[in-house]
Amino acid sequence: MTRTILKGMLLASSILGTAGIAHAQDVTLTIESWRNDDLSIWQEKIIPAFEAKNPGIKVVFSPTAPTEYNAALNAKLDAGSAGDLITCRPFDASLELFNKGHLASLNDLSGMENFSDVAKSAWTTDDGATTFCVPMASVIHGFIYNKDAFDQLGIAVPATEAEFFAALDKIKADGNFIPMAMGTKDLWEAATMGYQNIGPTYWKGEEGRAALIKGEQKLTDEPWVEPYRVLAKWKDYLGDGFEAQTYPDSQNLFTLGRAAIYPAGSWEIGLFNSQAQFKMGAFPPPVKNAGDTCYISDHNDIGVGLNAKSANADAAKKFLTFVASPDFADIYANSLPGFFSLNSTAVKMADPLAQEFVSWREKCKPTIRSTYQILSRGTPNLENETWTASANVINGTQTPEEAAKKLQEGLDSWYKPAN
């Protein structure tokens, strides 16, 4: 009854409303996304490419700030006012949307055959039966460095942990550069650029991740605590007051040439190219001993799905088929260097830094971020706890062992491995 009163009163007041009646001839598709950084690329390159081939369909890219995206999207989906196309976060967040019936199954979408099972894994149900988003891109972790600084100080690109810290010591002793640009203020930098960046080397990538999900390994086991011990050593090489240094601070420190090494995600490449005035290079996370297998985080990061309640499902599917095409992969990967296409058709990338990152796929074993699949379904949320824990370890307010113990206790409180 309250609902009816509410509706009645709102209806009465809608006389004031200026709700336009959509023009019948053109279909307009709205894309929900958190990638507001990419607004101009969508507007200038991707959407025109689609519209040129599909007259009668207009596409609007409507981004929300990343921090509000999930909350705003969920509210809009629940109320039925969300856009036709939904940009998908990987794994559990999107799976939940599918389970609630907000995302449609895309199993029979033409173009899905262009993706391998691994590419689709981030947007597929646990039983592998249904895929609900078209994979768009993955991002790779590693370190970007200031080549000019390295040359000036005569530092070779480090391949092992010992070489890595030796290089940092040398930069620190020289004093002209902050050895490493990273802060702990925004928390996620410490977890994503720190723990998830170097971690796979210690827990052996997929092997460790699978063991953790099966319950055969614990976060308190050596392979999971050791990366924290290494991270704790980073503290001495960060800039003064790194505890209050934000993510944009770190980016600016590096691109203004004040820091020598930047623990990175490949998505930085585009921005760094436009802002840095010096030559840059990249190296993968250093291994423990020379000759060890290297592991990289090659994380499925972004996909796009169909709002199950979309009124323009047919037009939206046309757009999704376009997203699944090699044409799209080419435009996307080259306009946004550092977002690597998940399409099975190889994309030729022009950017040297992006080529460097992607070349690691051949020599290193790729894995995804350890906290993203299955392990962040409950409360407390393992990913969010990892942010706080990683920052605490680098700040020195928690020992690696304490941090690991707290994470494992949180996980144990709700997660029971399947077997």
Place this chain on the structure above:
Amino acid sequence: MSKARTSPIRSSLVHLALIAYTLVALFPVFLTIINSFKSRNAIFRNPLQVPTPATFDLVGYQTVLGQGDFALYFQNSLIVTVVSIAAVLLFGAMAAFALSEYRFRGNTMMGLYLAIGIMIPIRLGTVAILQGMVAAGLVNTLTALILVYTAQGLPLAIFILSEFMRTVSDDLKNAGRIDGLSEYAIFFRLVLPLVRPAMATVAVFTMIPIWNDLWFPLILAPGEATKTVTLGSQIFIGQFVTNWNAVLAALSLAILPVLVLYVIFSRQLIRGITSGAVK
């Protein structure tokens, strides 16, 4: 006024104290504005320096003005803010008058009921509000925002105004009644002019959260045609988070309109106070 209180030493001490606090209040704003006119390197090398010919750079403003339709965003914000404030003031003052003037059964309960709104953030009702707006076809209209902001502003307006209305002399109102004025005339002609300072205060308080709100524009009216300035600049900041020229320029531009609005209401406030009607 007596002469004893205007000794020069005393008044210069007062000015000193006020100037000191004014500096505290303005310094961050000043910092934003000077840096918005500097090149990126200069912002970081010498954040405290005023722009010199060598460091002067308008690139931030060029980036901002080249992006999005800020004039339209500004117009949307203005419409939403002004209409909501007008509704809050009129309806709020009427309700406050009813509560403070008349004794009727349930008066206190009604006061409490109307005060509930200042105790829970309206943001919590988001999903139900959005569902209602979808049902009424008001999504992506400014009307949706106006309704929400009016509802959001009313409790505080009623709370503050009824407090001030209690200080209006009963004799005055009773005199009016004896003269045969209707209750409406008493409210509009006698009471409203007397509480003008309070109305201006409420207007300013109501304006701030409306102008600066990010959440409801994001949820209820994210369309290009209904975007508000705050939402527009937030998206902008997200897009250029490391381009501090552009961010500082956008922030400087966002300060201006709200300052103008404030000055308008503040005039009203002074006029209300100095009209002498109070005394």
Place this chain on the structure above:
Amino acid sequence: MSQAELQSIARAEPIRRQIRWHILVFLLPALVIYSAVMVLPLIETLRLSLFNVVDGQPAFVGLANFKVLFGDARWASDFWNALKNNFIFFVIHMLVQNPIGVALAALLSIPKLRFVGFYRTAIFLPTLLSFVIVGFIWKLILSPIWGVAPWMMDLVGMKSLFAPWLGRPGSALIAVSLISVWQYVGIPMMLIYAALLSIPDEVIEAAECDGVTGWSQFFKIKLPLILPAIGIISILTFVGNFNAFDLVYTVQGALAGPDGSTDILGTLLYRTFFGFQLQLGDRSMGATIATVMFLIILAGVSLYLFVIQRRMRRYQF
């Protein structure tokens, strides 16, 4: 509920005189908009605190959610941490913001003072700024990297005292509270200023004839007269602080770091209700926290309305 009340208003004192329609007319517009757009949706949300998802179906669970909030070690420690921080946040506002606000208003209301308009606008300016701006500027100023705060402390020879305050668990909450004080000091200032100006000249003149001037005039004559306004700002500060969210969110992020040291009820609620990053929104537990917040604020406001406001002497001019 609102309709029942309206009827009772209309029926009030039916014998003595006819229905006083004007009361209804005065109340109706506010009541309708407020009830439809604010109260009903909020009730809809608070109702969720008694429900939760059991075996995939929403089910009535009584007070079980509250039991989890206070009984489960993790939920309880998060909640008490947020409540404690929120209380500190409030105390700092009461001890710093409101006295400064009253003092500024007292200075501004000195008769024949020049540049009052300028001072008032300047001091009120931070209140007009959006959180986006305030958060950005203060992070920049307090940043150890760009050096505004260290440089200024160097000027007064205290550079060694500088620390990355926003990044340290011990100081972050105080720093954020003071930023909030900086932003909001204009509100108590304006309200007190309006109250001071509405004190009739005759009262002041009478005091001066009796030789009560300066400080003693302020404390003996003006302060008692503006007590109701001080009451309002105290309760507004209380309500505002226990609903606060945006500033912590823009300065310290939704996880209110470092290590939850700036987490207040508003941020805890936002994270729980809407979710954050990989954490999915939990409407039921969010609504539970919202209900508890509502009860805390209701208790404070009731205390004010029924105890303090009733005892306060009001003067009509």
